[in-house]
Amino acid sequence: MSASEMRRAKRHLETTRKMKDLLPRFFMRTFERRFSNEPLAWCMVGVPPELLKAFDLLWEWPENFGTLCASRQVAPQFIKTAEGDGYSPELCTYVTNTLGYCKLWTESGEPPAESPMPGGMGNPTMLLGSGFICEPRYKWFQTVATRFVDCPVYSSDPLAPPWDVDPHDPRIANHYKELLREDLHGQVEFLERHTGRKLDPGRLREILTLSHKALAYWRDTLALRQAIPCPMGSTDYFSAIIPQLYMVGEEEAVDFYREFYHEVKDRVDRKIGIVEEEKYRLIWFGLPPWFNLGFFNYLESLGAVFAIESTYNVGDWFEVEINDPLEAIVERTWQRAVKMHDYGAEAMPELCNPAVFGGFVGSRMLEEVVEQYHLDGAVMHLTRSCRAVSFGEVHTKNRLAEMGVPSLIFESDMADPRLWSDAQIKTRVHAFIETLAGRDPGGSQG
């Protein structure tokens, strides 16, 4: 692999650029607590962060650590270390990134020097896995706890009905909600046992209220991207997810998303786009190549902007009654599943996952977003090591083709740059842009 010229990403918004100050301040606050032997959980998307917050727990996201290692170009070190242990290069590279990190860390007793965060991910006292979206996310912690850290594990295990089973049938709804509910209660019991604290429903309610406030701004901001020209691009999108991951339930996070919303709104009002001449509006499918986020800017330089992404939606906002806060979390998860289901989601039945609203592959939601976001084309990242998210792309491409929307599918990975080739990818991008140009010479503004 040679260094890519697409490594560096440029963000367009003031708010997301300001995160550079916001986040370190936030991390420093929790950092000190790490050294006073407070319980620390490593957790997966699918674990409600609001719950962790209610337990006043410190937490870390190894998945997100993977994206960070990838964007700082250190993931390959960790991945190769895990491969040396017998982990296949086909396995999710977020996982192998963690496994390599753990190996170096446990061997030397120190956070590896390559770690992009000082102190690494800390010493977990519990692991909270989840079966949302994919198998790797419970096999991951099973492996960590088998090989590296001897600590208790709880993996939540939500399921959702397949596309041909009716979630509006009350018996089906109960069947699934029962599982979601009991699983969540199991998680609470686990947290109570291992933190020695009792869940305070009042506290959880406050946190949920703040979290939902932030999510409402997030949802409204995303909708603003329907405007022509598109006021916000993917590089901003992919960084704006961080506050909801780490600062959930904090006033500061609500402030962030409020400001974020107003900045984007202002750009819409003043018709400020992210490129000088917006020629093509696109939808992004799959995980981003974190080591080359400048790829998005590269497309922008050709007049192509992404108005919507299929992954890393930090959560859809649902109107749920939060009087009983645990039930609110169950209801939120279930509503999400039902919504995706109503749109049809034959290719990705793990519909209640919060991070991938791209569960809409092949469904009627595609038609809706193509129209609402005035889309001209789709770019899909087929990640070799994450089949969970890229599964369904071919099907989505077929469905888009029926609507006359062309797609480009290119192969690489989210964290492992070994599969990336600038030259090849550029050639394909240019060919795709030509297709778009040939199809509608005026672009979307015509």
Next chain:
Amino acid sequence: MHNLSGLARAAAIASQPEARVSELRQESGRPIIGYLCCFAPPEIISAAGAIPYRITGRPGEPTAEADAYLEPYGCSYVRNVFTQALKGRLDFLDGLVISHSCDLVQRLYGIWTYYHPFPYSRLFNVPHQVTPWAERFFKRELGFFKESLEQFTGQAVTAEKLREEIDLANRNRALIRELYQLRLKNPPLIKGSEMLSLLLAGGWLPAEEFNTLLNEALEEVEARSPEGTPRPRILVWGSLLDNIAFYRMIEEAGGEVAADDTCIGFRLFEKDIPATGDPDEGLKEHYFVNFQCPRTDRGPGTGRFDYLLERAREYNVDGVISYIISFCDPHKFDYPDLRDYLKEADFPMLLIDDNYSFTPAGTIQTRLQAFIELLAR
């Protein structure tokens, strides 16, 4: 094929696995329901008056047809099976049941039924954690599964009928265990490839006929006297193996497949479905709680492999060969833990990572040979 019996018949069935079920369908009008993986009990399919049929792939056949619907990255077995459907080779099926075993199989369900709908299809959902609530979910899922079949066949799945089917299938299991006992001998009285061809035939025949076949085979095998000098004894662990080619390669390389832990293997037959007042309780125990597939999370620690170590000792094997299909996450995640665990117990392990084609045959053969020679020392 009708004049053949026992092992010869089992081997012959493999050349046209759907022949017998198609014949039965013609005679009785009972629909044929194909299934993948073993979480949705085939006993329920039979109890509803349909004929269960285990869908298998054709290792090594090109799967380019699947490219129009599926990504190139993904379990090559899944791609292969779907290619069979696209080629019309599974058109004899009236229905399709897919369990949520692994990610890929579960996701195949949507694509398959979208592009190629069946008069009946069902995804059987399965939790990954074994918790009291997951067990309750599994039992409810059994109920919904039954109901959907009843609606399709018009025949009620009574507890009595179900118990009958379970009894029949348990007789299969008992006979299979008797055959496995004969593998304890050194050299084993029955070859691994012969055993697998019997088990495969079991997926393509009604339980009653399978019992006949097993009885015949048992008689043949019991009559054998141990031949030749003992060879290194192997346990095969890993992803799905629905073709005897791989066991043949091991045998040609000088090894003896004495035991296994794969999907169409001892995993299914090791224990009976427990006889419980409520048959669903027994089905849940058998197909969920006890079914050893790495897709089910049995918590951290190597205790999750104890059963395998016991088996390796019981069958007195010299080494373990692990066969993993490319992109098979559940098995690939477990491999290093298992390898280290077995190593500590002095069982060497060889990994064959294959795209469901057993190629390049020369390379695989050489690696098998080298490993087996090492064991022979």
